[in-house]
Amino acid sequence: MNSELNAFLMQWVAYFNDPLWNFLVILLLAVGLIYTVVTGGVQIRMFLQSIRVMKESRQPGQDEHGITPFQAFVTGLASRVGVGNIGGVAMAIAIGGPGAVFWMWVTALVGMSSAFVESSLAQLFKIRDEHNEQFRGGPAYYITKGLKSKPFGIVFALAMILAYGFVFNSVQANAMIDASSHAWGWDKANIILPLGGLNLTISWVGLALVAITALAIFGGIKRIAHFAEMFVPLKAGLYLALAFYICISNYDIIPHIFYLIFSKAFQFDAAAGGFFGSMVSMAMMQGIKRGLFSNEAGMGSAPNAAAASDVQHPVNQGLVQMLGVFVDTFVVCTSTALIILISGVYTSSGLQGVELTQHALETQIGHYGGDFLAFILFLFCYSAILGNYAYAESNVQFINNSPVVMFIFRLMVLFMVYFGAITSVPLVWSMADLSMGIMATINLIAILLLMPFLRMMLKDYRAQLNQGVKEPVFKLDNHPEYKKKIDTDIW
Numbered sequence: 001m002n003s004e005l006n007a008f009l010m011q012w013v014a015y016f017n018d019p020l021w022n023f024l025v026i027l028l029l030a031v032g033l034i035y036t037v038v039t040g041g042v043q044i045r046m047f048l049q050s051i052r053v054m055k056e057s058r059q060p061g062q063d064e065h066g067i068t069p070f071q072a073f074v075t076g077l078a079s080r081v082g083v084g085n086i087g088g089v090a091m092a093i094a095i096g097g098p099g100a101v102f103w104m105w106v107t108a109l110v111g112m113s114s115a116f117v118e119s120s121l122a123q124l125f126k127i128r129d130e131h132n133e134q135f136r137g138g139p140a141y142y143i144t145k146g147l148k149s150k151p152f153g154i155v156f157a158l159a160m161i162l163a164y165g166f167v168f169n170s171v172q173a174n175a176m177i178d179a180s181s182h183a184w185g186w187d188k189a190n191i192i193l194p195l196g197g198l199n200l201t202i203s204w205v206g207l208a209l210v211a212i213t214a215l216a217i218f219g220g221i222k223r224i225a226h227f228a229e230m231f232v233p234l235k236a237g238l239y240l241a242l243a244f245y246i247c248i249s250n251y252d253i254i255p256h257i258f259y260l261i262f263s264k265a266f267q268f269d270a271a272a273g274g275f276f277g278s279m280v281s282m283a284m285m286q287g288i289k290r291g292l293f294s295n296e297a298g299m300g301s302a303p304n305a306a307a308a309s310d311v312q313h314p315v316n317q318g319l320v321q322m323l324g325v326f327v328d329t330f331v332v333c334t335s336t337a338l339i340i341l342i343s344g345v346y347t348s349s350g351l352q353g354v355e356l357t358q359h360a361l362e363t364q365i366g367h368y369g370g371d372f373l374a375f376i377l378f379l380f381c382y383s384a385i386l387g388n389y390a391y392a393e394s395n396v397q398f399i400n401n402s403p404v405v406m407f408i409f410r411l412m413v414l415f416m417v418y419f420g421a422i423t424s425v426p427l428v429w430s431m432a433d434l435s436m437g438i439m440a441t442i443n444l445i446a447i448l449l450l451m452p453f454l455r456m457m458l459k460d461y462r463a464q465l466n467q468g469v470k471e472p473v474f475k476l477d478n479h480p481e482y483k484k485k486i487d488t489d490i491w
Contacts (some may be wrong), residue, residue: 103287111297
């Protein structure tokens with residue numbers, strides 16, 4: 001991309017990004033803490049129940065048009081477990097130091113309650129698609145139905161489409177290109193076409209990615225769910241096995257690594273100006289930003305997949321998606337952090353993002369590390385693109401569910417995948433931060449306003465468990481005071 005155009009876009013994105021995130025850091029943690037208190041620490045109190053629900057969720061439900069809760073879980077993980085777990089963690093450590101890892105954990109812990117709330121609400125307010133009889137829902141739907149605000153719902157849907165349909169898919173494609181270039185030098189096959197003052201890059205890897213993405217996204221949510229069910233366990237298993245091997249090989253320095261994480265977390269150097277920025281360290285800012293990008297807790301993304309599943313009680317899907325945040329951050333992100341910190345290359349390499357993680361792997365297992373990560377990253381990024389698309393698709397349908405609109409949207413998604421393959425890393429990440437910040441702000445305010453509905457569902461669920469019911473069933477008829485407020489024939 002032309003350097004002058006890149007600098008111009010970076011300037012404008014940063015102009016909006018900085019004040020938004022100075023505010024959002026506080027809001028994100030505040031909402032997570034509020035719902036931790038309101039739910040009685042659901043992420044701790046019902047953690048074992050979430051595991052039980054997830055283990056039992058692979059069987060199809062009563063509705064043949066819905067996806068299974070497990071498929072919704074892995075579709076959510078498909079988006080969560082992507083470049084944020086590899087490149088995002090690396091960027092957080094490179095900029096914020098080891099202490100950023102601690103704040104990623106904090107974001108995940110409090111965010112688990114937010115993830116529980118938003119996915120439960122998505123189930124409660126889901127609808128049945130008039131064209132294919134499948135379930136769909138998410139923040140745009142519970143904002144419209146629960147808060148009775150169609151304009152507010154449309155604003156969220158547009159932010160969601162921008163973030164997940166376009167920008168985040170560019171991030172994933174960008175990471176794949178960087179990894180393949182570092183490992184195999186595939187970027188050397190690119191062709192540069194001078195067009196006026198701009199140089200157009202023809203990336204063969206980018207075109208191939210566009211092609212295989214098209215094969216999946218033209219099949220809709222059910223095909224994507226089947227893809228996710230196959231890809232997600234494979235990619236996570238391979239990556240965690242490698243991280244475990246590196247940790248075992250360096251077991252003697254693991255205590256020192258955790259000491260670094262905790263000791264550096266509270267070294268407060270102001271990350272930004274203004275009232276909020278002066279209270280936030282660089283470690284905290286990077287940990288929260290990259291943690292949020294990775295686990296998506298409170299952003300309003302995972303509820304779009306959660307709403308598509310067929311469950312007996314909305315809380316069940318809330319528990320399953322809450323577990324997704326735990327797996328993403330405490331398991332996968334921590335694995336990446338340990339690989340980088342064990343290697344020590346973050347202090348001297350000058351690298352950021354995916355290339356830093358690749359370099360760290362190469363110091364531990366030789367040049368095969370770069371090759372392995374490039375392969376793993378393909379699985380991570382490809383499944384994340386599919387998950388991102390599934391989220392955005394539901395919101396396009398919310399605004400205009402016509403076949404022509406959907407076809408144009410899919411073409412635009414493919415274009416942005418290619419755009420990510422040829423543009424710069426800082427610009428793509430900054431665009432991701434901006435779109436993510438807009439989404440998260442809207443969604444966090446919405447779930448706070450919908451607190452009465454959440455309390456009603458959780459009270460109903462816990463009451464049935466206390467009565468010895470192993471599989472609670474939600475019946476709206478049992479809550480006449482809410483029946484008029486929830487326009488649905490599903491419950």
